[in-house]
Amino acid sequence: MTATALTLPALTLKDAVVRYxxxxxxxxxxxxxxxxxxxxxxxxxGCGKSSVARAIVxxxxxxxxxxxxxxxxxxxxPPKRRGDLQRRIQLLFQDPAASLSPRMTVRSLLAEPLKIRKLHTPESAARIVALAESIGLGEQLLSRYxxxxxxxxxxxxxxxRALAAEPSIIVADEPTAGLDISIQGELLNLLRALRDRLGLSYLLISHNLNVVGRVTDRVAVMYLGQIVESGPTAALFRDPAHPYTRALLSANLTFDPSRRRERIVLSGELPSPSNPPSGCRFHKRCPLAQPRCASDIPALQAGADGRNVACHFQLAAEAVVRPQAMVG
Structure with a gap:
């Protein structure tokens, strides 16, 4: 890989639209x-997070x-090149058990991606076994279903199985859902260690804001199919600029009394994505909404702290420096 390639983003999604x-x-x-x-x-x-993941992979x-x-x-x-390019992105499904064929042993499941790409060799099989053992899957588990x-x-x-394809990007959809707290911690530490050891980049999709706050470098907030705010995780969690982000974070459970926020209860129901509101999509539930919000679509704008916010009346007093910013 050239020095120029190493300076490029791992992945860029631009003006993406996904329809069903x-x-x-x-x-x-x-x-x-x-x-x-x-x-x-x-x-x-229902805001579109998993649809973003499905489009990326x-x-x-x-x-x-x-x-x-x-x-x-x-x-x-070219079409022949696309397969190799997409192989660099692997998805961790929200329900891992459902993504594993019940008729195949673990050993067969781990070898399957390489067989599909005709890359399975005795050397690759040994590498997968070693990788499995390195993350706590003993060889005795490989014969299980x-x-x-x-x-x-x-x-x-x-x-x-995802790492067997030697990706550079992992899209993890709710990787800790349904796990005990201690197992969640082990898995998050493992993901971090693998990122550092293998040079991986992660897109982590989660409802668990405590997990997001702990392991991410930056965070993007979606509402009804659009990004409403993004920025460095620490800054965004400390001082959310968009009213929706503030309401979302206020619902986050924490055992530290000093970090608890006043609960913000949004009125109304989440609108249907098949018939979104005009103007700002959040305006019917927003406590700061003004007449302008019902007609004018707010542009995603970048502030001096690396924050991107789509709001006419954002809460953080940050100077806006450019319009139509990409989340980055």
């Missing part, structure tokens, strides 16, 4: 994932927009 028939699940989302970082993506259920086509992987725009490369695994073991199997 007439429903627009993702509407003009732009994201930039830098090399070696962990970017969090948060928001209510190729499970759902983009209706419009572009996806650039390590400097190469996927739509511009998915139903014989615990939740934590199933996630580790899914992780090894």
């Amino acid at each position: 028939d007439r429903l627009i699940a993702v509407d003009g989302v732009s994201l930039e994932l830098r090399r070696g970082e962990t970017l969090g993506l948060v928001g209510e259920s 190729g499970l759902q086509p983009l209706a419009s927009g572009t996806l650039t992987i390590e400097g190469e725009t996927l739509q511009d490369v 998915p139903h014989q695994l615990s939740g934590g073991q199933a996630r580790r199997v899914a992780l090894v």
